[in-house]
Amino acid sequence: MQRVLVVEDSKVVQQVLRHLAAHYLDVDVDFAWSLKEGISLIAKHEYTLALVDLTLPDAMNGEVAKYTLSKNIPTVVLTSKIDEYIRQQMLELGVVDYVVKDNRDSYHYAIKLVAQLLRNHGCKALVADDSVLSRTLMKQMLEKQLFEVSDAHDGEQALQMLKDDPEIKLLLTDYAMPTMDGFELVKAVRNFRGRDDLAIIGLSGAGKHGLSARFIKYGANDFLTKPFMNEEFHCRVMQTMEQLALIADIKESAYRDHLTGLYNRRYFYQYAEKVLKHVEQDNVLALLDIDFFKNINDQFGHEAGDQALKQVTSFLKTKFDDFTIARIGGEEFAVVLDNMGLEKAELRLNTFREQLAEHAFSINGEPYSLTMSIGITPFSKVSLTGAMRLADKALYQAKQQQRNCVVSLQSN
Numbered sequence: 001m002q003r004v005l006v007v008e009d010s011k012v013v014q015q016v017l018r019h020l021a022a023h024y025l026d027v028d029v030d031f032a033w034s035l036k037e038g039i040s041l042i043a044k045h046e047y048t049l050a051l052v053d054l055t056l057p058d059a060m061n062g063e064v065a066k067y068t069l070s071k072n073i074p075t076v077v078l079t080s081k082i083d084e085y086i087r088q089q090m091l092e093l094g095v096v097d098y099v100v101k102d103n104r105d106s107y108h109y110a111i112k113l114v115a116q117l118l119r120n121h122g123c124k125a126l127v128a129d130d131s132v133l134s135r136t137l138m139k140q141m142l143e144k145q146l147f148e149v150s151d152a153h154d155g156e157q158a159l160q161m162l163k164d165d166p167e168i169k170l171l172l173t174d175y176a177m178p179t180m181d182g183f184e185l186v187k188a189v190r191n192f193r194g195r196d197d198l199a200i201i202g203l204s205g206a207g208k209h210g211l212s213a214r215f216i217k218y219g220a221n222d223f224l225t226k227p228f229m230n231e232e233f234h235c236r237v238m239q240t241m242e243q244l245a246l247i248a249d250i251k252e253s254a255y256r257d258h259l260t261g262l263y264n265r266r267y268f269y270q271y272a273e274k275v276l277k278h279v280e281q282d283n284v285l286a287l288l289d290i291d292f293f294k295n296i297n298d299q300f301g302h303e304a305g306d307q308a309l310k311q312v313t314s315f316l317k318t319k320f321d322d323f324t325i326a327r328i329g330g331e332e333f334a335v336v337l338d339n340m341g342l343e344k345a346e347l348r349l350n351t352f353r354e355q356l357a358e359h360a361f362s363i364n365g366e367p368y369s370l371t372m373s374i375g376i377t378p379f380s381k382v383s384l385t386g387a388m389r390l391a392d393k394a395l396y397q398a399k400q401q402q403r404n405c406v407v408s409l410q411s412n
């Protein structure tokens with residue numbers, strides 16, 4: 001679990017940071033007022049990252065940053081003033097970045113920077129450059145931003161590494177390289193890794209006009225001219241990774257059902273097609289539908305119906321957390337039980353059905369019981385449309401029988 005330490009002596013600033021951290025950071029955050037308090041927290045916990053004020057009443061000369069860095073905690077510094085001397089001092093210390101506290105947005109920027117660094121943590125990056133010096137420098141800079149970095153000495157090697165490791169999320173590539181230059185590399189990589197999946201930043205020496213535009217046309221997200229300032233490198237990488245994260249968020253929300261947070265019908269169809277294509281083993285498709293759900297809406301109102309749907313979702317999640325669950329209709333859910341034969345799946349779903357019927361749900365604070373009818377079918381050998389048709393037919397039969405039962409159907 002990631003953990004962040006914030007050391008800030010101003011009451012107002014700490015309050016603002018607490019508020020922003022609660023909103024943007026999904027990790028444990030500890031706050032300290034002084035170097036002394038910071039030291040005692042560091043003795044107790046392991047920190048992924050520290051955000052510290054450069055001057056504190058008991059540490060006027062950046063001692064807090066020196067201390068966190070000496071404990072190998074990547075550190076972002078907050079400073080109320082900046083000049084070339086302070087800047088150099090901080091770069092020499094090895095801080096990840098500094099944020100000047102000169103306007104209201106500074107704190108917002110600082111916390112968003114921490115959020116991005118936490119996302120970088122363990123994320124894989126690749127540097128492709130034929131110059132050892134340049135490669136080593138960029139590797140170090142990326143490592144400071146918490147990436148897990150590997151490097152390649154030319155385009156061909158980089159391409160192979162990207163083919164072998166789909167977990168690489170950032171590529172920094174020089175233009176001039178033997179065997180395959182930066183343009184060829186970007187073009188080749190974009191054939192199998194989209195902009196939403198891999199961020200690319202192109203690099204080249206100064207004075208090569210037009211390279212930036214060509215890099216971007218071939219599919220790079222951004223461009224840097226060498227030599228670059230530490231801060232420029234840092235900002236470009238951060239911004240590019242932030243865009244990648246935003247796209248991932250948009251994609252994720254397009255695949256989620258707003259009310260329950262489960263996957264939606266669109267995701268379910270794409271996922272199920274993938275399972276069909278790639279998995280040889282037995283899979284079972286189950287369609288689960290709440291019985292007489294309309295009664296809840298009619299009796300207690302739509303809001304209460306929504307609450308019931310959320311409660312059923314939580315119940316489903318506790319019982320099928322190893323499997324993909326989707327809400328594919330109003331009160332209809334689908335579960336793919338992959339790697340499970342029909343008999344075992346039927347047993348498991350029957351147990352679930354009994355447990356659900358005995359569970360005390362709550363509507364407007366009053367206990368309420370629910371049941372579900374379930375239709376299941378194996379679907380390794382039939383098409384998804386065929387499987388959906390069969391599972392739907394089985395569910396219909398379950399509704400026609402006594403409800404609160406599992407019906408299984410197989411294709412001939």
Ligand SMILES: Nc1nc2c(ncn2[C@@H]2O[C@H](COP(=O)(O)OP(=O)(O)OP(=O)(O)O)[C@@H](O)[C@H]2O)c(=O)[nH]1
Nearest residue numbers: 290291292293294295297302303305306330331399
């Ligand atoms: N509150 C709420 N109700 C929904 C939502 N989506 C669908 N419904 C309601 O779910 C009810 C489904 O009713 P029916 O199709 O008659 O099914 P049922 O009452 O569960 O009866 P059986 O399925 O035959 O057991 C309708 O009243 C819909 O308005 C939703 O997101 N929230």
